[in-house]
Amino acid sequence: MKLNKDIIIAIDGHASCGKSTLAKQLASTLGYTYIDTGAMYRSVTLYAMQAGLITDHVHTQELINELNKIHIEFRYNAKLQKAETYLNGKNVEEQIRGMEVSDWVSPIAEIAEVRAHLVHLQQQMGKNKRIVMDGRDIGTVVFPQAELKLFLTASAQERARRRFLELKQKGQDVSFEQVLQNVEQRDRIDSTRAVSPLKPASDAIIIDNTNLNIEEQFAVAVSILSVRFGNGIDCLL
């Protein structure tokens, strides 16, 4: 699909509502780079866990002092045809998706200094446009000037159901109640935190996908793109 100009697509929304699925589909259709900012907050969380900076609480000041030691990058795995997250040179793609990291990532993402550090890196990654970035504050803070902002949402029950199936498929031993609790708790923390709370940008298009499957959601996004940035008939090819 070809657009009439290079753009930034910002996709924000609640936990486990299919942001990354849509972002990857759009990036691959447009030949753009996909950037998963949740993976960056998860990597900082994993670093803090491994460095002993999370005990029964987060050792905030120590973590802030170590931010410059945390190097995060995405490397494309040609075999798997997807980008994988590297923390200080080590592939952490699997580890950062586990329940332990999920349980601690919201308090880490509340730390203003952590956010400032990662937002700066994210802005660098979008310097030349042609990116699809997903997260919680992309349309509001990271790229308030993004040409297209989508805000995805779905009911907490439906999001927990999808996440539960995904974790089960990966062989993780979790109950549905645990996953639902984690989703609800993250919603609460993400939406009420003082710094960059999760909320739709005033110019975002809101898509509730509770009753949409992956293909239907993609079709909605493609029609928005073609109306806004279409090149006549070419853009759908």
Ligand code: DC
């Ligand atoms: O998208 P995800 O579930 O992998 O994100 C993990 C956590 O990181 C989520 O609970 C909120 C936080 N996050 C954030 O605060 N800002 C972002 N841009 C991306 C994620």
